[in-house]
Amino acid sequence: MTAIIRLSSLHLCLTLAKGSGEFKWKGDTRKMRTTLTDTGVTNVPNITNVTYEEIDVGQTASYTREVSERDIQLFAAASGDVNPLHLDADYAAGTQFGERIAHGMLTGGFISAALAMALPGPGCLYRGQTLRFRLPVKIGDVITVTLEVTEKKDRTRLVTLDCKAANQDGKLVTSGTAEVIAPTEKLVVPLPEAPDFG
């Protein structure tokens, strides 16, 4: 996996060449600068998390990813959902969608990736998620997931985040609410190699 790390005073950005996704963080830049570090070893970036203490209501993170035919096939293989609407172009052409569409839960996977990789990142515990599937996602669509912290509960460290996934036209395709237990400990962990399926 090659990784391109760009730092600016406004946001952090991590591009994963294999996964073709891009994570960004916005908020207090002093905090944000600590959310991504480089080990000094070429092409082996670390990610760090945002601890409960560092999380503010209103803080955001985003994850942008182009949906490929391959992503849909990988999700079908992972889940066992081989419904022809997702895999069979001829069948899908005869449906109301006119072409293959991505599994709704693949966009759910992008939301969970944003939580697990960006805000809060490693060490968080995923407690719950609601999802409202609003518009179909097609091959080639560029989906941007935006997370925004809406509530913190100090006693349990439960953090609630508003989750929106929009396409390249800015149209909301999926929305929902996530609940996570944010970590107390600051972690710096090397990113594993992205699985390579050729």
Added chain:
Amino acid sequence: MTAIIRLSSLHLCLTLAKGSGEFKWKGDTRKMRTTLTDTGVTNVPNITNVTYEEIDVGQTASYTREVSERDIQLFAAASGDVNPLHLDADYAAGTQFGERIAHGMLTGGFISAALAMALPGPGCLYRGQTLRFRLPVKIGDVITVTLEVTEKKDRTRLVTLDCKAANQDGKLVTSGTAEVIAPTEKLVVPLPEAPDFG
């Protein structure tokens, strides 16, 4: 993809060798017999759906699948979530879980597979899902998703289903509620080849 189709007076069962999952339907067997047919071509099964009219409150379907390391890697590649808790055995050994765990949303994918493949199956529109992640899912766990119809709204054909995912010890790992628009039209569609990633 090889497929084994077993019919009995009690339930239907479809085993997908490549996907290593198994779907079952229970309920009115006269109806259920129509939910799976064979084209007569060896190893090319069709699936059919359960239409809104055929759906009864209390009707159930299940999907059982053993979670493999490969499923987790496929989901990581599909979603971009390469958090080391899922992919790095050494890192995961040092966490509270003691070993790698599956992405919570992979179990969400099993639930969506049960909806898309079994009840209602092809032609349904996925409108919403809630998920509560209760226990970690580990490599080798055998997860059974059970769907049960709890409500039907005739005007909109909206069907609400209770969703439970339990492990081989019968412990509830994930629960939630799904909302789908059930199809009006009876469909008989050939199962696509499961994507083969070697």
